[in-house]
Amino acid sequence: MNYRPYLxxxxxxxxxxLHCPYCSNPASYPAGGELTTADWRRVIGExxxxxxxxxxxxxxxxxxxxxxAELVAAARTAGLYTNLITSAIGLSPGRAEELRxxxxxxxxxxxxxxxxxxxxxxxxTRAHAxxxxxxxxxxxxxxxxxxxxxxHRWNIGRLEEIIRFAEELGAERLExxxxxxxxWAFRNRGSLLPSRNQIAGAERIAxxxxxxxxxxxxxLFVTPDYYSKRPKPCMNGWGRRFLTVxxxxxxxxxxxxxxxxxxxxxxxxxxxxxxxxxxxxxxxxFRGTQWMPDPCRSCEFREADFGGCRCQAALITGDxxxxxxxxxxxxxxxxxxSFVDSCQDSVTSGGAAAGAFQTLAFRENPPA
Amino acid sequence: xxxxxxxxxxxxxRGTRLAMDKATGQPVLLFPEGVVHLSPTAHAILSRxxxxxxxxxxxxxxxxxxxxxETELKADVLQCLEELCARKLLILV
Numbered sequence: 001m002n003y004r005p006y007l008x009x010x011x012x013x014x015x016x017x018l019h020c021p022y023c024s025n026p027a028s029y030p031a032g033g034e035l036t037t038a039d040w041r042r043v044i045g046e047x048x049x050x051x052x053x054x055x056x057x058x059x060x061x062x063x064x065x066x067x068x069a070e071l072v073a074a075a076r077t078a079g080l081y082t083n084l085i086t087s088a089i090g091l092s093p094g095r096a097e098e099l100r101x102x103x104x105x106x107x108x109x110x111x112x113x114x115x116x117x118x119x120x121x122x123x124x125t126r127a128h129a130x131x132x133x134x135x136x137x138x139x140x141x142x143x144x145x146x147x148x149x150x151x152h153r154w155n156i157g158r159l160e161e162i163i164r165f166a167e168e169l170g171a172e173r174l175e176x177x178x179x180x181x182x183x184w185a186f187r188n189r190g191s192l193l194p195s196r197n198q199i200a201g202a203e204r205i206a207x208x209x210x211x212x213x214x215x216x217x218x219x220l221f222v223t224p225d226y227y228s229k230r231p232k233p234c235m236n237g238w239g240r241r242f243l244t245v246x247x248x249x250x251x252x253x254x255x256x257x258x259x260x261x262x263x264x265x266x267x268x269x270x271x272x273x274x275x276x277x278x279x280x281x282x283x284x285x286f287r288g289t290q291w292m293p294d295p296c297r298s299c300e301f302r303e304a305d306f307g308g309c310r311c312q313a314a315l316i317t318g319d320x321x322x323x324x325x326x327x328x329x330x331x332x333x334x335x336x337x338s339f340v341d342s343c344q345d346s347v348t349s350g351g352a353a354a355g356a357f358q359t360l361a362f363r364e365n366p367p368a
Numbered sequence: 369x370x371x372x373x374x375x376x377x378x379x380x381x382r383g384t385r386l387a388m389d390k391a392t393g394q395p396v397l398l399f400p401e402g403v404v405h406l407s408p409t410a411h412a413i414l415s416r417x418x419x420x421x422x423x424x425x426x427x428x429x430x431x432x433x434x435x436x437x438e439t440e441l442k443a444d445v446l447q448c449l450e451e452l453c454a455r456k457l458l459i460l461v
Contacts, residue, residue: 004391006403051391053403079387081398106383106400144383146400172383172456173400215456 003237003287004051005277008080009058009244009255010040012068016061017089019124019362020112022150022185022192025060026258029366032248032267037067039268041074043245046273048078052243055080060247063090069102076103083108085148088134089127096134100141107138108146108175113155114165122154124362132169139170146173151202152192153347154357159205167217174217176206178224182256182311184363191359193340195347199227225326226340230301231308232326238286238310243277251276253283259311260320286310291321295329372423372449374442376460379419384457386414399457410448419461423449 014029035043044055055075062068063086075082084099088109111131113119119128138145147166149155155162159176166174181189194202206221213219225232235242235254244252250265251273257263266280277283285291289302296307307313308324316325317332325336372378380386384399386406395411397404406414412433416426427445431438452458 048390051389053387053389053396053398054401079390081385081387083400105385105398108400142382144381144400218456 003240005047005243006052006241007054007056007243008044008047008052009056009242010044010062010071011058011060011244011246011255012040012062012065012071013060013247014366015064016059016087016363016365017064017125018061018087018127019364020122020150020184021124021188021357021360021362022152022179023363024180024183024185024256025363026256027183027187030246030248030250030258034065034247035245035249035268037070039249040067040071043249043268043273044071044075044080045078047243048075048080050274050277053081054083056083056085058085061087061089063088063095069095069098069104072099072104073102076105081105086110087123087127088131088138091134091137093137096137096141100143104143106146107143108148109135109138110148110150111162111165112149114158114161118155118158121357135169135171144172145170146175147171148175148177150177150179151194152179153194153198154192156194156198156202159202160209163205163209163213163219167213171217174219176202176219176221178222180224180256181226182259182315184361186259186315188360189339190343190346191357193226193343193347194224195344196227196340198347199223225308225312225324226336228326229328230326231305231312231324233305234309234312234324235306237306239277239283240287243273243283245273251280251282253286254311256311257282260314263320286321293321293323295327295331296323299329372446372453372460374422374424374427376423376449377419377421378417378423378426378449378453378458378460380414380417381457381459386411397452397457404452404455404457409444413445413448414452414458417449417458 014025072082082105085108112122116128120126149162179185179192210219239253244255249268263282265282266276292307296302308326310320313322313324314320316335323330325332387396387398389396395406427438427442430441
């Protein structure tokens, strides 16, 4: 079976003005300098030739790269659909207009909360007011706006307010993205995971809101896999539809694949993107179903969820080839459940009390 | 959801556009976080959705180009437009 990639996630930099403790960037950064403009232009061109249709410019904060508009224009020239995935810090009127003129198709802005105080506390910097300004600017320029709010125990209690906030801002799409526990988030998971009751409440609010706003604002809410019985169909299968190029040029089957110790990633400075996609060890290691152990190998859902997430298996079981412990059939399920149980009592219902964040490790920037 | 009839004037929603899939040589519709693979017929319909042409005008143009009966075409066109409207990829003006 030949797979072709649909989406390139272009992580232009690991630099970011925000310090969110749930960041999925690696908690220890890869060595090596950032790719040059010429490198990225070549990568984008190669991706288009391979059949990639979408490019997501991400990071870190992609606006930290002064060549962002040039790369957007290169992607549009190559026929790709371009999406900016941003904190919006640095999105000045001049910059936004430059991006529109470059052909940028859509913008996704992250918010940490509907309120400045909580939002700024989570971001570890005064960001909320600037984000609001940027979101209005984006809508004013006619971009379709997606708002992404990463949910965790400190803001999930404000779901109704967050939904109203996104609607008032004019978002066409709202991603209520439960924290995925990789990178900084995994490090902080004991201080981030919501309680069972919080999740149940959020599910009720989200399904009601989906109906209420249908046709006006699309709302996405997926129950976090720590609370589900079936694993997520991670990346729609390893090396099947998706590739990430990180700031130093390593090509990864998923943005967090660096969590898997012993997996070596090839770099666009020494190989073509197409060679890496079809031939590299990293992309072939968990492609298809041959690598699967039981219970996945003989499972009727093996082509539906692909055994779940390799990074999660690596982080929780130590074995990236194991069944994802988010699956009720995983022999390691107990490891996940005992962690989830251990979190229930530490979650207070009153939201973020003063000093509540003291247990969190806030994301730091890579060395300059 | 708005009802589509002969006088509706459809246009692709903001952030949605037609493109060519280089891997298959077939047309696709791209939008934030998604893709719809299009049949040649669907592509022919959508490339005429310019906010100016009515459904009736689109059916007439296709009928002439493909030498097909308007009655048959109209059912196909309406079905295609209704599906995409339901997904908010197309709007009516």
